[in-house]
Amino acid sequence: MRVHWFAIAGLALLSAGCAVAPVKVEKEEHAILQRVEPAYRPSGQKPPLPVLTDTSGLTDFIHYALLNNPAVEMRFYQWKQDLDMTTAARYLPPISLTLDVQITDLLYLFEPGIMTMLTPRSKTVLDAEAASLDARKSRLMFEGEMLKTAFAVKKNAYLFRDVRQKETSFEESLTVLKELEVVADERVKTGKASVSDVLRIQREKAELLFTLAEMKDTEQVILAGFGAALGLPYGTPVPAPPSNLLFTEKNFSEDDIWNVVQKNNPELASYRDSVTRSGIFVKRMYKEYLPDWNVSLMKSMFSEMLMTEPGITVSLPWKDKVKAVIAAAENASRKTKAELAAKELDLAVMMADALFRWRQADREAALYRDELLPRVRVEYAIQKDRYLAGSASLDDLFMLLRQIIDYSRAYDSARALRQITLSEISFMIRGDFPPEEAVLRGGP
Numbered sequence: 001m002r003v004h005w006f007a008i009a010g011l012a013l014l015s016a017g018c019a020v021a022p023v024k025v026e027k028e029e030h031a032i033l034q035r036v037e038p039a040y041r042p043s044g045q046k047p048p049l050p051v052l053t054d055t056s057g058l059t060d061f062i063h064y065a066l067l068n069n070p071a072v073e074m075r076f077y078q079w080k081q082d083l084d085m086t087t088a089a090r091y092l093p094p095i096s097l098t099l100d101v102q103i104t105d106l107l108y109l110f111e112p113g114i115m116t117m118l119t120p121r122s123k124t125v126l127d128a129e130a131a132s133l134d135a136r137k138s139r140l141m142f143e144g145e146m147l148k149t150a151f152a153v154k155k156n157a158y159l160f161r162d163v164r165q166k167e168t169s170f171e172e173s174l175t176v177l178k179e180l181e182v183v184a185d186e187r188v189k190t191g192k193a194s195v196s197d198v199l200r201i202q203r204e205k206a207e208l209l210f211t212l213a214e215m216k217d218t219e220q221v222i223l224a225g226f227g228a229a230l231g232l233p234y235g236t237p238v239p240a241p242p243s244n245l246l247f248t249e250k251n252f253s254e255d256d257i258w259n260v261v262q263k264n265n266p267e268l269a270s271y272r273d274s275v276t277r278s279g280i281f282v283k284r285m286y287k288e289y290l291p292d293w294n295v296s297l298m299k300s301m302f303s304e305m306l307m308t309e310p311g312i313t314v315s316l317p318w319k320d321k322v323k324a325v326i327a328a329a330e331n332a333s334r335k336t337k338a339e340l341a342a343k344e345l346d347l348a349v350m351m352a353d354a355l356f357r358w359r360q361a362d363r364e365a366a367l368y369r370d371e372l373l374p375r376v377r378v379e380y381a382i383q384k385d386r387y388l389a390g391s392a393s394l395d396d397l398f399m400l401l402r403q404i405i406d407y408s409r410a411y412d413s414a415r416a417l418r419q420i421t422l423s424e425i426s427f428m429i430r431g432d433f434p435p436e437e438a439v440l441r442g443g444p
Contacts, residue, residue, distance in 0.1 A: 019091040020124050025132035026086045029139060032442035033083060039439045040067065040076060052239045058157060059436050061230065061242060062150045066437055068231035069149045075142035082135040089131035092124055093117040100298065111309070113298035120292075126284040133277040140266040140273070143433070143441055147266070150434055151427040152229035155420050157241035160222045162416035163215055164243075169408040170212045173401065177205045180397075183388060197394045204398060208405075247419055257351055257430060264431035268347060271340040278333035285329040288322045291315045347429060354425050361418035368411035376403045 022030075039047070049067055050060050066072055093116060100111040181201045187193035227238035261268065294313035380400040386392035426432040433441050 020121055020128060022087075022090065023125070023128050023132050025136055026083070026090075026128065029079075029083050029086070029132065029135050032139065033080065035442045036076075036440055037080075041073075054240075056239075056242060058154065058242050058245060059434065061157065062153050062434055063437065065149050065153045065230045066146050066440060069145075069229065070231055072142070072145045072149055072231075075138070075145040079135065079138040079142045082131070082138040086128060086131040086135045090124060090128040092121075093119060098296070098298070111298045111300050113296055113309075115294065115296035115311075118293040118295060120287060120290045123284065123287045123290070126280055126287065130277050130280045130284065133273045133280070137270050137273050140270045143431075144266040144270075146437070146440060147427045147431060147433065149229055150437075151423055152225065154423045154427075156222050156226040156229060157245060158416045158419050158423075160219065160226065160241045161243065161245055162412050163218050163222065165412040166409050167212060167215045169405060169412070170208050170215065173405050174205060174208050174212075176401065177201055177208070180394075181205070184394075187390075192390055193394075200394055200398070204401075245419070247415055248422065254351065254355065257355075257425065258348070260430045260432070261347055261351065264433075265347065265429065266431055268340075268343060268431075271336070271343045274336045275333070275340050278329070278336040282326065282329040282333055285322070285326045288317055288325065289319075291317065351425070351429050354421055354429060358418060358421040358425065361414045361421060364414035365411060365418055368407050368414065372407050373404070373411060376400060376407060380404055 041047070047067060050056070050064050052060060052064060095114055095116040098113045098115055100113070181198060184193055184197045184201055188195055188198060223238045223240075226241055227236065230238070232238055292315045294311075294315075296311040298309040298311070300309070380397070380403075383392055383397050383400050387394060387397045
């Protein structure tokens with residue numbers, strides 16, 4: 001009897017809590033999580049957010065957004081969830097306690113027992129490897145969401161500055177028109193000009209005031225996007241983006257960018273992991289040829305013979321079914337490889353398009369800054385002196401004033417677009433993480 005109970009205990013020890021060792025990717029992900037979590041969500045709580053003031057720089061706003069944006073937080077907890085599921089995937093099937101009781105007039109049979117399924121460990125190892133790649137994919141999506149958020153903060157900051165610059169240009173033009181209106185009134189009184197000059201100036205003022213009001217309204221749209229990137233709920237006052245923005249000029253090599261894309265882009269890395277996971281899935285389907293074993297031990301407690309009843313059940317796989325799932329897995333693997341190649345092509349097109357837009361904006365900014373604006377301002381100053389002297393028409397002066405306004409708007413837009421495109425290349429294509437936030441990517 002003692003031997004029988006030792007057999008049951010041995011089966012329990014074999015099955016209960018039995019798991020394969022952590023796989024390589026799972027260890028790496030846990031190590032990264034141990035570095036990221038204390039900075040991002042210490043003890044499961046949001047850390048103190050930076051105080052945003054008028055002197056806060058763009059890095060302060062980006063840091064605030066990364067810690068506060070709910071989309072980033074969602075991706076973080078998805079990563080943690082999938083990493084926990086990786087640990088669960090390493091465990092073998094649990095044991096089951098059974099009880100068989102037969103009662104007639106009296107208790108006739110009372111058989112407690114234990115049952116479990118013995119799955120080949122190679123199947124469990126492959127399941128754990130696949131689950132660990134799912135966890136790493138979730139971490140890459142977490143990083144991708146942080147890059148997306150950082151880009152949104154930077155984009156809206158430069159758009160807001162662009163609008164403010166245009167408003168300043170309009171206000172300066174309004175000041176000029178007010179000065180010209182005073183001069184025109186004086187000339188009308190002395191008979192040197194007609195009332196139509198005054199009316200023309202007032203019409204131009206009305207148009208500029210209308211455009212200025214539209215610019216003010218545009219500010220609110222940009223602030224809404226800026227507040228969303230910061231993770232501020234609707235109705236919460238949105239701080240104005242920083243005004244001390246840097247405008248950098250860089251020269252790019254497509255080969256250099258592509259090398260960084262291959263190394264850093266989290267979306268591309270996710271597609272590569274999908275290819276690796278599909279290969280593991282193929283191997284896992286081949287393991288379906290191996291049978292699973294259900295084993296049990298039942299011990300009769302009240303029968304006359306006090307029997308121990310072992311039981312073994314073996315699954316017999318359908319070979320044609322296994323061949324079909326293997327073929328499906330291999331086709332899925334080919335599909336993920338094609339998806340990776342397609343994504344690389346998409347990124348290459350995105351890179352070429354972004355570089356074209358950057359070069360175009362850079363050329364436009366240089367054209368307006370170095371050629372058009374300096375010349376038209378000189379022409380305007382000359383024409384203004386001639387108008388005040390009574391030797392030039394107001395139409396000629398207004399034409400040059402309009403050119404100054406249009407050129408200034410185009411120059412401000414080109415500068416903003418150039419910087420936004422730089423940020424797009426950096427965050428969305430290259431996958432460059434803000435160096436100040438390296439700890440949120442698991443860095444030192």
